[in-house]
Amino acid sequence: MKNLTEKLSKQAIFSRLPKAILEELTHKASWMCYQKGDTIFLEGEICDSLYIVLNGIVKLYKSSYEGRDQVLGYFEDGMLLNFVPAMLDYEPKFEANAKAITQLELIKIPMQPFLGLLKENNELSLVVLHMLALRLRSMTQLLADLGFRSVRSRLARFLIRQADDPNKRFSLTQDEIASAVGTVRDVIGRYLREFEELGYLKRDRQKIVLLQRNALENIAEIKITE
Amino acid sequence: MKNLTEKLSKQAIFSRLPKAILEELTHKASWMCYQKGDTIFLEGEICDSLYIVLNGIVKLYKSSYEGRDQVLGYFEDGMLLNFVPAMLDYEPKFEANAKAITQLELIKIPMQPFLGLLKENNELSLVVLHMLALRLRSMTQLLADLGFRSVRSRLARFLIRQADDPNKRFSLTQDEIASAVGTVRDVIGRYLREFEELGYLKRDRQKIVLLQRNALENIAEIKITE
DNA sequence: CATCATTTGTGACTAAAGTAGTAGTTTTCT
DNA sequence: AGAAAACTACTACTTTAGTCACAAATGATG
Numbered sequence: 115m116k117n118l119t120e121k122l123s124k125q126a127i128f129s130r131l132p133k134a135i136l137e138e139l140t141h142k143a144s145w146m147c148y149q150k151g152d153t154i155f156l157e158g159e160i161c162d163s164l165y166i167v168l169n170g171i172v173k174l175y176k177s178s179y180e181g182r183d184q185v186l187g188y189f190e191d192g193m194l195l196n197f198v199p200a201m202l203d204y205e206p207k208f209e210a211n212a213k214a215i216t217q218l219e220l221i222k223i224p225m226q227p228f229l230g231l232l233k234e235n236n237e238l239s240l241v242v243l244h245m246l247a248l249r250l251r252s253m254t255q256l257l258a259d260l261g262f263r264s265v266r267s268r269l270a271r272f273l274i275r276q277a278d279d280p281n282k283r284f285s286l287t288q289d290e291i292a293s294a295v296g297t298v299r300d301v302i303g304r305y306l307r308e309f310e311e312l313g314y315l316k317r318d319r320q321k322i323v324l325l326q327r328n329a330l331e332n333i334a335e336i337k338i339t340e
Numbered sequence: 341m342k343n344l345t346e347k348l349s350k351q352a353i354f355s356r357l358p359k360a361i362l363e364e365l366t367h368k369a370s371w372m373c374y375q376k377g378d379t380i381f382l383e384g385e386i387c388d389s390l391y392i393v394l395n396g397i398v399k400l401y402k403s404s405y406e407g408r409d410q411v412l413g414y415f416e417d418g419m420l421l422n423f424v425p426a427m428l429d430y431e432p433k434f435e436a437n438a439k440a441i442t443q444l445e446l447i448k449i450p451m452q453p454f455l456g457l458l459k460e461n462n463e464l465s466l467v468v469l470h471m472l473a474l475r476l477r478s479m480t481q482l483l484a485d486l487g488f489r490s491v492r493s494r495l496a497r498f499l500i501r502q503a504d505d506p507n508k509r510f511s512l513t514q515d516e517i518a519s520a521v522g523t524v525r526d527v528i529g530r531y532l533r534e535f536e537e538l539g540y541l542k543r544d545r546q547k548i549v550l551l552q553r554n555a556l557e558n559i560a561e562i563k564i565t566e
Numbered sequence: 567c568a569t570c571a572t573t574t575g576t577g578a579c580t581a582a583a584g585t586a587g588t589a590g591t592t593t594t595c596t
Numbered sequence: 597a598g599a600a601a602a603c604t605a606c607t608a609c610t611t612t613a614g615t616c617a618c619a620a621a622t623g624a625t626g
Contacts (some may be wrong), residue, residue, distance in 0.1 A: 176480075176483070176484045176487070176488070178484075178487070178488035180488075180614095182487075182488065182614095184483065184484065184487040184488065186480060186483065197473070198473045198476050198477050198480075199477075201469070201470070201473050202470070202473050202474065202477065209477065209480055210480070232466065232469075233462070233466065234462075235462070236459070236460075236461070236462035236465055239462055239465035239466060239469060240458065240459065240465060242469060243427070243458075243465060243468060243469050243472065244427070244428070246469065246472040246473060246476060247423070247424045247427050247428050247472060248428065249476060250424050250472060250475060250476055250479065251424050251425075251428065251435065253476065253479040253480065253483065254402075254412060254424075254435055254436065254479070256483060257402070257410065257412065257479065257482060257483055257486065258402045258404075258410065260483065260486050260487055261402070261404070261408075261410040261486055261522045262402070262404035262406075262408060262410065264612070264613090265612080265613065266612090287572085287573065287574090288573075288574070289572095289573080296487050297613075297614080298613090298614065298615085299573090299574085300575095300576095300613095300614075300615075300616090301612095301613065301614070303574065303575065303576085304575095304576090304613095307575080307576090319573085319574085319621095319622075320573090406584095408584095490582070490583090491582080491583065492582085513602085513603065513604090514603075514604070515602095515603080523583075523584080524583090524584065524585085525603090525604085526583095526584075526585080526586095526605095526606095527582095527583065527584070529604065529605065529606085530583095530605095530606090533605080533606085545591090545592075545603085545604085546603090
């Protein structure tokens with residue numbers, strides 16, 4: 115238990131809270147651990163708890179009936195999951211699916227005590243406010259991408275982002291890419307082949323190496339506004 | 341000036357604040373009035389102020405370089421505009437375009453004093469938190485719609501929402517609909533004609549009357565291949 | 567190391583959405 | 597009223613995205 119309190123206190127969101135309060139939270143919180151690929155929750159399930167990522171990456175995504183996925187975001191250390199429903203609803207339901215795409219540790223905190231804290235602690239509110247603002251921004255970006263850009267362009271952008279990510283922590287199956295880009299595997303395969311034929315990249319299974327980054331940037335950056 | 345203080349105090353977001361503080365805000369705030377169709381701001385412009393809608397409706401939308409629009413949301417009485425950039429950025433720029441789609445009154449408040457208030461007043465933080473959470477939810481919904489549903493289905497859904505809106509406060513040109521649905525005018529015209537031929541609705545210019553609401557509901561709710 | 571599950575490769579096909587061009591309406595504004 | 601502006605109609609065409617079906621490669625594991 116002491117262990118858990120410590121883990122909590124290391125999260126930016128809680129770092130300024132007095133120990134006493136943390137201890138209290140700890141009593142109600144629980145610590146959870148997942149393997150890569152594990153499902154954490156599914157859209158529609160009822161749950162009035164809040165999750166905080168300790169380490170690892172969570173993929174939050176929506177699924178269509180046809181089995182197509184669309185990623186809403188990747189959540190890393192210190193980020194909150196399920197805050198919106200937990201704050202707004204009487205009987206909160208997950209609004210999307212979440213899956214561990216790396217080894218993962220989470221803390222689960224019932225919303226009631228957390229809301230209590232929020233009401234008393236403005237600093238905490240501000241931290242959460244900041245997080246939501248960031249998330250809103252990324253959603254806005256995502257929406258514009260989805261609305262205006264072709265799959266081809268979104269894929270190019272995704273590849274560049276991946277290449278830039280210093281710690282490539284998760285494997286890129288075509289299915290994984292498809293859900294990030296918002297399309298189906300077949301289409302990703304088709305464009306990857308095209309890019310390869312054009313000499314923009316080289317690949318060996320899930321290892322993709324960009325050869326002509328700027329060519330891809332052109333495809334990706336076809337501008338929205340600026 | 342006293343007038344403005346009063347207007348401020350009537351907004352849910354400020355209603356609990358002591359008069360003295362409101363007066364102080366008022367000094368820095370300004371009151372603005374727009375006609376239907378007026379542009380309030382454009383993406384990319386620098387502005388470190390926050391807007392609060394007093395009455396009327398603001399359309400917030402992104403534009404693509406091809407001149408296509410995608411609505412991010414409609415903002416009504418009491419809602420905040422430009423909060424995210426104003427909170428996150430050192431030199432905040434509007435992240436989207438905003439236009440008055442009805443007669444409109446706004447209050448504009450420089451972000452600095454507002455942030456000051458936020459830091460001191462937890463109740464205010466919580467109200468804003470609540471607003472952001474709502475907005476995040478609507479964006480999530482929007483994203484799923486855009487990602488998974490056909491234009492046809494999105495249009496049907498839009499028409500139903502409009503029909504349900506008790507006070508149809510803004511005119512529905514095909515362009516207006518197109519931007520809400522995330523496509524171009526032509527396509528809207530095509531589907532409207534189809535719906536009319538099928539007997540689902542009747543229209544006379546911008547007046548649209550649903551005749552078979554449930555038929556449209558099917559198209560809106562059920563899936564693409566239909 | 568044999569087998570089963572996951573992932574990838576392809577080509578042919580279908581459907582949805584966007585583009586273009588031209589013409590015809592209303593509405594609005596002197 | 598008459599011209600300009602905004603909005604709508606319609607048809608034909610092009611591109612993009614998604615679907616289907618099946619084969620091959622990889623790799624995990626008992």
